[in-house]
Amino acid sequence: xxxxxxxxxxxxxxxxxxxxxxxxxxxxxxxxxxxxxxxxxxxxxxxxxxxxxxxxxxxxxxxxxxxxxxxxxxxxxxxxxxxxxxxxxxxxxxxxxxxxxxxxxxxxxxxxxxxxxxxxxxxxxxxxxxxxxxxxxxxxxxxxxxxxxxxxxxxxxxxxxxxxx
Amino acid sequence: xxxxxxxxxxxxxxxxxxxxxxxxxxxxxxxxxxxxxxxxxxxxxxxxxxxxxxxxxxxxxxxxxxxxxxxxxxxxxxxxxxxxxxxxxxxxxxxxxxxxxxxxxxxxxxxxxxxxxxxxxxxxxxxxxxxxxxxxxxxxxxxxxxxxxxxxxxxxxxxxxxxxxxxxxxxxxxxxxxxxxxxxxxxxxxxxxxxxxxxxxxxxxxxxxxxxxxxxxxxxxxxxxxxxxxxxxxxxxxxxxxxxxxxxxxxxxxxxxxxxxxxxxxxxxxxxxxxxxxxxxxxxxxxxx
Numbered sequence: 001x002x003x004x005x006x007x008x009x010x011x012x013x014x015x016x017x018x019x020x021x022x023x024x025x026x027x028x029x030x031x032x033x034x035x036x037x038x039x040x041x042x043x044x045x046x047x048x049x050x051x052x053x054x055x056x057x058x059x060x061x062x063x064x065x066x067x068x069x070x071x072x073x074x075x076x077x078x079x080x081x082x083x084x085x086x087x088x089x090x091x092x093x094x095x096x097x098x099x100x101x102x103x104x105x106x107x108x109x110x111x112x113x114x115x116x117x118x119x120x121x122x123x124x125x126x127x128x129x130x131x132x133x134x135x136x137x138x139x140x141x142x143x144x145x146x147x148x149x150x151x152x153x154x155x156x157x158x159x160x161x162x163x164x165x
Numbered sequence: 166x167x168x169x170x171x172x173x174x175x176x177x178x179x180x181x182x183x184x185x186x187x188x189x190x191x192x193x194x195x196x197x198x199x200x201x202x203x204x205x206x207x208x209x210x211x212x213x214x215x216x217x218x219x220x221x222x223x224x225x226x227x228x229x230x231x232x233x234x235x236x237x238x239x240x241x242x243x244x245x246x247x248x249x250x251x252x253x254x255x256x257x258x259x260x261x262x263x264x265x266x267x268x269x270x271x272x273x274x275x276x277x278x279x280x281x282x283x284x285x286x287x288x289x290x291x292x293x294x295x296x297x298x299x300x301x302x303x304x305x306x307x308x309x310x311x312x313x314x315x316x317x318x319x320x321x322x323x324x325x326x327x328x329x330x331x332x333x334x335x336x337x338x339x340x341x342x343x344x345x346x347x348x349x350x351x352x353x354x355x356x357x358x359x360x361x362x363x364x365x366x367x368x369x370x371x372x373x374x375x376x377x378x379x380x381x382x383x384x385x386x387x388x389x390x391x392x393x394x395x396x397x398x399x400x401x402x403x404x405x406x407x408x409x410x411x412x413x414x415x416x417x418x419x420x421x422x423x424x425x426x427x428x429x430x431x432x433x434x435x436x437x438x439x440x441x442x443x444x445x446x447x448x449x450x451x452x453x454x
Contacts, residue, residue, distance in 0.1 A: 030287065054182055067216075073189075073193060076193065080182075083182040
């Protein structure tokens with residue numbers, strides 16, 4: 001448990017720094033931003049305590065917010081993803097799973113994991129850009145941002161997932 | 166009672182979820198109503214420190230280029246000084262006296278040099294973080310400028326870091342004037358290109374040409390008079406047809422911003438107090454009526 005927490009913490013820090021120092025600078029076609037830190041919320045295993053998922057996600061959101069000067073935007077959206085993750089993971093489980101099955105390509109199979117990731121990242125991006133742009137809202141630009149960022153984020157998640165064991 | 170407890174233990178994570186969302190909502194809305202969010206922004210000292218390390222590193226790699234730019238600029242300035250000295254000598258004016266006048270004018274202002282440690286130019290609400298805060302004398306609403314022109318106005322201050330609203334923010338409105346003509350207007354930026362901004366409220370009877378310079382007016386206490394903003398590249402009518410709307414090319418290159426100065430006026434606090442007193446008395450009068 002302790003070891004798992006430490007490992008999770010290191011992933012947490014690495015993802016925060018990567019987002020703050022590198023990924024936040026990337027704006028493809030003026031709309032697509034890679035939001036890789038959502039990956040952190042996707043990989044919680046089955047039966048991980050729900051309150052812990054929520055707290056992890058919330059603090060991840062707060063830190064990302066602090067770095068990009070958007071208080072509340074990422075934390076609200078990532079907490080939403082955190083509360084939905086256990087239920088969606090349940091949906092995509094294969095037939096013969098362990099009790100504490102991990103959420104990864106090797107245990108779920110590529111198709112299932114890809115659908116799970118796509119679902120969660122889409123929910124996140126919808127919420128994130130809705131909150132970020134609510135003051136001057138433009139449907140078309142919003143959709144462009146959501147679609148662009150979802151694709152870019154997934155493109156980043158799959159190679160990382162294939163490296164992870 | 167037992168059922169209630171069972172219900173709570175089964176679904177307690179939803180309550181945590183609601184609680185965290187409420188906190189996020191509070192952060193989201195508090196920030197828009199000005200101040201109070203130094204903790205969740207890059208004026209927070211931990212975030213500031215990380216950005217400072219990063220900018221120190223990236224700065225190192227651009228040193229050669231910056232040196233060249235500085236040398237070029239220095240040469241240009243030296244030539245200008247030479248030219249003006251000659252011009253002054255020609256005019257046979259008492260040069261000591263005019264220098265004195267210039268120093269007196271700028272003497273009201275002090276400059277706090279600062280480094281930009283985080284910057285963005287591609288969003289509608291860009292913000293800049295600098296590495297000077299309230300402990301260094303930076304206060305909210307002070308002006309920020311760099312060697313090539315205006316940058317923005319301080320919005321939040323932490324102990325050692327501050328967040329600046331640059332001209333490249335849809336919410337910034339900085340009063341300006343056309344150089345030597347003195348017609349007043351204000352600069353806004355509607356988003357999009359980081360080198361184009363617009364000047365509104367220039368009166369219809371004003372006479373000026375494309376290619377003339379727009380500078381700060383000095384009416385607000387934030388900037389001294391004559392800080393460069395940009396060059397007029399197009400003249401258009403405003404939406405209501407009552408004034409001109411000028412398209413200007415900004416003199417500051419926000420994408421390469423590194424060294425800036427926070428401009429503080431010596432009697433800044435006094436002016437602010439006076440302004441607040443005036444607003445208060447106006448409000449009082451309104452209430453009476």
